Amino acid sequence: MEQKLTHLQWGNDLLALTLGWDDATPVHLTHIRSAAVSLHFTRNIPIVEIMTARHGHWEASDRLIHTTLGASMRVISSRQWQENGSRFLNVMQESIQDGVQATLQLELPDGCVMFRSTVEIRNTGTEVLSLESVTSWATLLGSPDGMSPDPGAWNIAQCRQEWLSEGRWGTKNLRELFPVISxxxxxxxxxxxxxxxxxxTWSTGNYLPMTLFISKYLGAAWFMQIEHNGAWRWETGDCTRDAYMATSGPTFDDHAWSHELQPNETFRSVPASVSVADTMQTLAEQVTAYRRTMNTAGDEIRHPHVIFxxxxxxxxxxxxxxxxxxxxxxxxxxxxxxxxxxxxWYDDSGDWWPTVGEWKPSVTRFPNGLEEVTDTICAKGMIPGLWLEPEVIGVNSPVAEQLPDEAFFCRRGHRIVEQERYILDFSHPAAVSHLDSVIDHLIRDCSIGYFKFDCNVSPGAGTDIGGISPGAGMLRHLRAYNHWIDDLHRRYPDLILENCSSGGMREDFAQTSRFQVQSTSDQQDCRLYPAIAAAAPLAILPEQAANWAYPQASMDKETSAFTLxxxxxxxxxxxxxxxRMDTAQRALCAEAVRTYTQAIRPRLSKAFPFWPLGLPQWTDHLMALGMKDSDTAIVALWARRLDQGxxxxxxxxxxxxxKADVTTLFPTQSGFGPWHAQWEPTQGLLTVDIPACNEGARIFQLTMPD
Structure with missing residues (x-):
């Protein structure tokens, strides 16, 4: 008799997952191993959990897990293959009695220790299936071989986001969230x-769609991110002998999302990606490597331009x-x-908020045409760029009358208005055609090689055009928007795109994987920005993190260096x-650019972030961010409100x-007070003596001797 497969191992030389199942249980994670850690699981929870209008929980709760459909799935086939620099695994499951198939789809890029997970649902029954939530990934946290799992052994790190105060990471023990209740x-x-x-549409307007679980006691850590630019949910909880994590895109309860799946139709979940390691630092390096591998925006990000x-x-x-x-x-x-x-640049009226949408250069602001400015930019050896808000049309714009209602977000027969703007639905061809013509014209006639795409409004749950749920309309639009960005790169391979949503309100990986540049904030106070800048490389790639520097003639030298x-x-x-700057002030800016292009940029796209003082807290007096490669460390150190040295x-x-050599990379002009730096190799410490200051900053480089 042929032995029935009840488990498989999948991965690469750096990461291995063991998945298990049998006649009574759906597919679940039984073991995961990297070079840094090996975790096993003494209990099983399904990776794939599904809620529908007809199928709820087998144990009452409002969790993503413990679903009846998730528990009823049984594996019917699996397939592994390699393609385009990645390893893939599909595990197909079916609940025959319910007429539902669910295929777990995993992708692991070569050289990475982080994998992507999606789930495809197929209606194999004869009736409509009304989906209400689908996990992209769910698992317990586990424990190393020879140790017992314990929810209280884990701390959770999550990142609070808010306009002007992005990147605020905080940590709690899971027992603070889930007390022992017998x-x-x-x-x-x-x-x-x-x-x-x-x-x-502000996917990171309140929190980042990512989290870390860290246990010093177990010597283990997890990182999870949801790769979606719209509605999402992640959760964790106590499963008695272990804790769990689960991720999903939009849900019925949270986002007015349901998807009506006709017989033989399929639905694909939003992706999530997961990594495991021994420490947060190892995770940060693994996640950075994954993001670099999976970024599809082209080669410019590997040699990042200096932007004004x-x-x-x-x-x-x-x-x-x-x-x-x-x-x-x-x-x-x-x-x-x-x-x-x-x-x-498009405004003739002085009140441009409700009139945007044509994106034609103003004739009053530019009497000789915008080309006079963009031609000058080109003549100076720079690439011209323009700001654009592609997803909105002002309520008083002529375009609002030219496009049909179906090209806009609508609910209950009315166009949605946010801050005097309608929101375009990129799933409608008229919306895409309008933006394509705008982009083509600006590139052709104004030599634009850089666009800053902004998104300053969020339209709530979504659009119900076509009789679908608002959440389904939102998901449809955002997937179409991603396709439009991909198509722009295909049509204009050298085009540089910046992602901005009132600063960092859309820093998810669905966006950042498609853009070379990511605005991190709208913060205008240079004293507050370092906390945002120092935290940014845990959310996005360092080389795409656009942290504003805005030196002014009114600033003293230390404040100018601080913002640079x-x-x-x-x-x-x-x-x-x-x-408006004098010669010395402008020379300081030129020194910063020169230091960046000569000493930092050549290493940046291959370096990994680290935090010598830990992740920054909003009110910290001292903050540090480092970038390291095999033989060098570059460290930025900020000081705020130091009354004494x-x-x-x-x-x-x-x-x-x-025995590394220590140098001050920036600033090196005369007139700056000394920040004496000394390397202590035995302890691995860089000691810096900082004088009293309101605000001051330095960049140091440690280099291994030849």
Whole structure:
């Protein structure tokens, strides 16, 4: 008799997953191993959990897990293969009595220790299947071989996001969320959960769609991210002998989402990606490597251009030829490579918020045409850029009358209005055709090589055009928007795209994997920005993290250096009235650009972030961010509100035992107070003596001797 397969191992040389199942249980994770950690699971929960209008929970709760359909699935086939630099696994399950198939689809890029998971649902029955939630991934947290699982052994790190205060990571022990309640006496798991939910199109407007689970006691850590630019939910909870994590896209309960699946139709969940390691630092490196591998925006991100944008604390949305030309000249002098004209370039009325949508250059702001400015930018050796908000049409724009209602978000027969704007639905061909013609015209006639795509409104649950649920309409639009971005890269391979949503309100990986540049905030106070900048590389790639620097002629040298340091370990992103600066002030900006292009940029796209003082907290007086490769560490150190001098010790473990050379990379001009830095190889500590200051910052480099 042929032996029936009840488990399989899948992975690469760096990561291996063992999946199990049998005649009584659906597919689940039984073991996961990387070079850093090996975890086993003493209990099984289904990876795939499904809620429909007819199928709820087998144990009452409002969790994503413990679903009747999830428990009833049985494996019918599996397939492994390699393609385009990745390894793939499909595990097909079916609930015959319910007429539902669910295929778990895993992808593991070569050289990565992070995999992507999606689930495809097929209706194999004869009636409509009304989906209400589908997990992309669910598993217990597990424990190392020879140790017992314990929810209290884990801390959870999650990131609070808010306009102007992005990147605020905080950590709690799971027992603070789930106290011991002696549920074993009942024979049931607890019913509560800790769920984090995002609604609308600001996918990171409240929290990041990612979390870390870290256990120093177990020597293990997990990282999970949901790769979706709209509605999502992740959750964790106590499963009595272990804790679990689960991820999903939109749900009925949270997002007014349901998907009517006709017989033989399929639905694909939003992706989630997962990594496992021994420490947060190892996870950060693995996640960074995965994001680099999976970014589809082209080669420019590996050699990031230096960008000047006229908006922040400068022109502020009121550009004219007269204002721009002196800035263009000054930006070129300090070494900028892209000059982006931000909002307002299309406005003739002075009240442009409700009139946007045609995206035609203003004739009053630019009497000789916008081309006069963009041609000057080109003549100075820079790439011209423009701000655009592609997903909206002002209520008073002529385009609002030219496009049909079906091309806009609608609910109950009415166009949705947010802040005097309609929202385009990119699943409608008229919306896409309009934006394609706008982009084609601006590239052809104005030589635009860089677009800053902004999104300053969020339309709630979604659109019900076509009789679908609002959540389904939102998901349809966002997938169509992603396709439009992919098509732009196909049509214009050298085009540079910046993703901005009122700063960092859409920093999910569905967006950041398609863009070369990611705005991290709209924060205008240079004293507050370092907390955002230092945290950014845990959410996005360092080389795409556009942290604003906006030096001004009114600033003293230390404050100017402080704001310049904020941008230098990411995508160099400059603003400020450079043309009003004196020679020394402009020379400091030029030194920052030169240091970046000569010493930092060549390493940045291959370096990994680390945090010598831990992840920054919003009110910290001292913050540090490092970038490291095999033989070098570059460290940015900020000080705020130091009433007296302070000695700070920065651990740099990967150079411990190495007699590294320490240099100050920036600033090196005369006139700056000394920040004495000394490397202690035995302890692996960089010791820096910081003088009293309101705000000050330095960048140090540690290099292994030849």
């Amino acid at each position: 549920q074993g006496l009942t024979g049931h798991d607890p019913r509560s959960k800790h769920a984090v939910v995002s609604t609308g 944008n006229d908006y922040m604390n400068t022109i502020n949305g009121d550009p004219t030829t007269q204002k721009l030309l002196p800035l263009v000249d000054a930006a070129a002098q300090v070494g900028c490579e892209v000059f982006c004209i931000d909002c307002g 340091v904020t941008t230098m370990l990411g995508r160099f992103f400059l603003s400020g009235y450079l043309n 302070e000695r700070v010790r920065l651990p740099i473990p990967h150079l411990q035992g190495v």
